[in-house]
Amino acid sequence: MKTSYRTAVHDALRDALRNDPRVVLMGEDVGRYGGTYAASKGLLEEFGPERVRDTPLSELGFVGVGIGAALNGLRPIVEVMTVNFSLLALDQIVNTAAALRHMSGGQFSVPLVVRMATGAGRQLAAQHSHSLEPWYAHIPGIKVVAPATVADAYGMLGTALSEPDPVVIFEHVQLYNTSADIDAPAPMDISHAAIRRSGSDVTVIAYGGCLPKARDAANELSLAGIDCEVVDLRVLRPLDDDTILESVRKTHRAVIVDEAWRSGSLAAEVSARIVEGAFFDLDAPIARVCSAEVPIPYAKHLEQAALPQPDKIVAAAQSLFGDR
């Protein structure tokens, strides 16, 4: 049976709340409203307003509250609705959650999970469409994950909750309506990248909302005789260098797809690591497909033009083959 990404997130939250009484879910409209993306529908009824807690629009405050609660025996899942609003809470995430263990000399770990939606594609314009997860991936002291599949949407949350340190989960808005057959939902690791498609000619590295686009591009490239290996980063911090480098050593070519802007992006980091770790295996320059360096515009055709698309990935991959 098909399960949607949205349902997988929902079931993961429900099972987390069922399995561990210390788990609480808090955030804007997670309760009565059922979650902005309907991921927590029905949870208020099952677990009550103590454990499924609607917060005021006070992002800095309630993320900080989550940190305090995590320090003191709870296992909070804080939902910040979207990455754009998370900027209001950035101080608590960066200056407190990420730094606390280190600056306390290892005394205080923060077992906190922060979830948020990210990404563009729904014509929400320049204040609701950005992909700022590379900023989070810059910060030591947190783990950053980006489930791109239904199985990961379910399985990464539970694992994140079992971590002793803060984990930030990015769910791309365009993924909620995707669905897939999964057998029994199961915990998924949050330390490795995954090979989503095996191939020999070029490694296409993507994560989150770009993974389906990378897969589409790979299918199209296969018709042109280019056999793509698709790597899903899954974990944006710490990066799984081994999987990335092993794939590039095999294919000798890499295209990195990242919905964030190219300058200072995760794509830049991955690219640098490939050059550091597999330079002598490269048979072509590294190519990147990222968003145009512009705040995401409202008009649909402009928004689509600003974002990575399968045809751009195809073109980038083909450019690595010269005139063969």
Added chain:
Amino acid sequence: MIEFKMPALGADMDAGTLDEWLVKPGDKVTRGQVVAVVETTKAAVEVECWHEGTVYELLVPLGETVEVGTVLATLLAPGEKAKKPPKVSVKPTAAAAAPPPATVPTVAPAAAHRRRWVSPAARRLAASLGVDVEAVSGTGPQGAVTISDVEHAAASAEKPKTKPTAADRATQMRRSIAAAMSRSKREIPHYYLADEVVMENALTWLTTRNAERSITERVLPAVLQLKAVALAAQRFGEFNGFWRGDAFEPAAAVHVGVAISLRGGGLVAPAIHDVADKKLDELMSDLTDLVARARAFSLRSSEMSDPTITVTNLGDIGVDTVFGVIYPPQVALVGFGKPAQRVCVIDGGIRVVTTLQATLAADHRASDGHRGALFLAAINELLQQPDVLEK
């Protein structure tokens, strides 16, 4: 045993392809004899041998592209006896790895001093297969050599070679020029000087001289310029020679490279030898011959490899002043602009005379502006005395 090696026919040449052997084992070779034709990015060049002897063994088969310095043939010095019978056809590269370095059909020789674009993985593979990447043509992004190019090269090592097409040559030449000029601008701290030269004396003298002659014996003003530069370069040795390693090596003779633009684009600057010692008529005939052969892509190795200083004359095209880019490893380039009537103050009076701008682009590592100014002044001075140039 004398080793005859692939000569470096210019700063931008890394390798050459053997087009033709003009000798065979057992032939006697005299000093300066043309013994082979080598295809470079710029031209098919006749290569002279500067040793006297008897050809013992030809080591590089036709069509093979080899690096500069590779032994092409061995010669027995006069009186020398062979110690063992010659092998049939051995492959001689410096590295001499077990599998012979392969070459590829339709390969134009490697471009230039700009490092070729070879993917890191292709470079490593080539090393392990013993393939000379410099001889592999690239089909990857931006023409880079890729793994598959190296594999093809290794697989088709035995296939015969075909000559580069004109389009290949143009592309290769562009790359050569790009490489040499980039290297120049990257490495050479140029300084530039200019001086106005009154050409009245020289041109009047030349017109009179030409009036007495048939058109076939006529001499162009460019020849006076070449001679003046050569004579001045003899006196100012720091502009005549090469910067190699970290030091200037003065040249004994003055071989003036003449910048010759090719129809359809491209440029070569082959040398006229011993310019300072030649009379004007001889220089004129050398120049005519050189231009014709340059445009026919038929130059000799020594012409390509040993200019000690270069002269460029863009005055013909109508520009007033040319500031050149030095051709490494040379250290100076003299430019001449268009002769035109200009108002000058001469001996306290105002006169309309024909003048041109002479310029010097020089390597500041080898010389300084003060000496450069004196050098340029000497050229100017010589151009005022055409009869001195005649000698």
Added chain:
Amino acid sequence: MTDAELARGLLSDMVRVRRMEEKCAELYGEAKIRGFLHLYVGQEAVAAGSLRALSADDAVVATYREHAHALLRGIPMTSIMAEMFGKQEGCSRGRGGSMHLFDASTRFYGGNAIVGGGLPLAVGLALADTMLHRKRLSACYFGDGAVAEGVFHESLNMAALWQLPVLFCCENNFYAMGTALERAQSQTDLTAKAAAYRVPTIAVDGMDVVACRDAAQQGAQHILNSGGPFFIEFRTYRFRAHSMFDPELYRDKAEVEQWRKRDPIPAFIKQCLGEGTLTDDDIADIEKAADAEIEAAVAFAEAGTWENIEDLQRDVLTPAEEPVA
């Protein structure tokens, strides 16, 4: 201004907004308008009444529920509609959409889609006016949800501390998206929060357009006299969902029905007919004019053009040759 003129103006403003918003809902269904669409239906009396108290060169900062404010400050409905269609004839060139209407010529500093984001902006506008000795005010519209943001408190504090001419217009529709006021606020009397920063306040029935006008006039007058800020809590209600994506699980239908009985437009019509300030013909004329305006606006938007994709990266930074205010 006679009572009849004022009544006609207020009613016309509310009707224009109501009809435009209803048209937007329709167009959203046809996928002509996309993204988030937050409608103002039910709250018309607040914008219609309060904006009438402002002078032409006062500034307005609004939220993502700002179509009414944009229209009533004088942005033509044509360019608002074109913006929502994403056409380059739109007031933000199609770059902003429904949530980001901007217009420099009317000093409309836009729809801001980050809750509370407009508050400090308005304080800054007022700071500049004070320092540059201009006699004008900056009106800042925001919802009850914004009151929970830290920046609300920071902004009120600075406006009061530095005595800046800001008219804080809190449109309390009792829901921060889906969270009811009493579940988000320990103190539900929002004027008390402003009072804590020593900002003079008034609370007013946001369903009564005349009361809204009077309150805003009082606030504007206070600012003019004192130079310092003023805070108005408009108690109002939105009849439609928070946005087009909202299943409205958080409030009772009965509650919505109760408020609908207080719809500001029929209420004001009834009042005017009763007082004899307007006739049935006047009302019919107003509705007819609004319909014609909307028809023209939709036609304009339909006829608008899509910006060239080659221009995607324009307006990221200011070109060197462009003067900056």
Added chain:
Amino acid sequence: MTARIDIREEVLSVLTTIAPEVDAGDVEDDVLLRDQVDLDSMDWLNFLVGIHKRLHVDIPERDYASLRTLADVVDYVDKHALKPN
């Protein structure tokens, strides 16, 4: 007239050996030749030497300056070559 046409063809033939990229059909009679065709002083000299050899015309130094267009050269050849020596 026939002679003139022949001369013109010969002159163009000399020109295209110097400048092979030139299409003889495109050369205009009354436009400065060195503006139409990329010829430096060496090319120009070779061109006139070619005329001299092919058409048996001597071109003394003093006449150099008067030869500027194709028509000039054709006229010059026409006048001087046909004269018995």
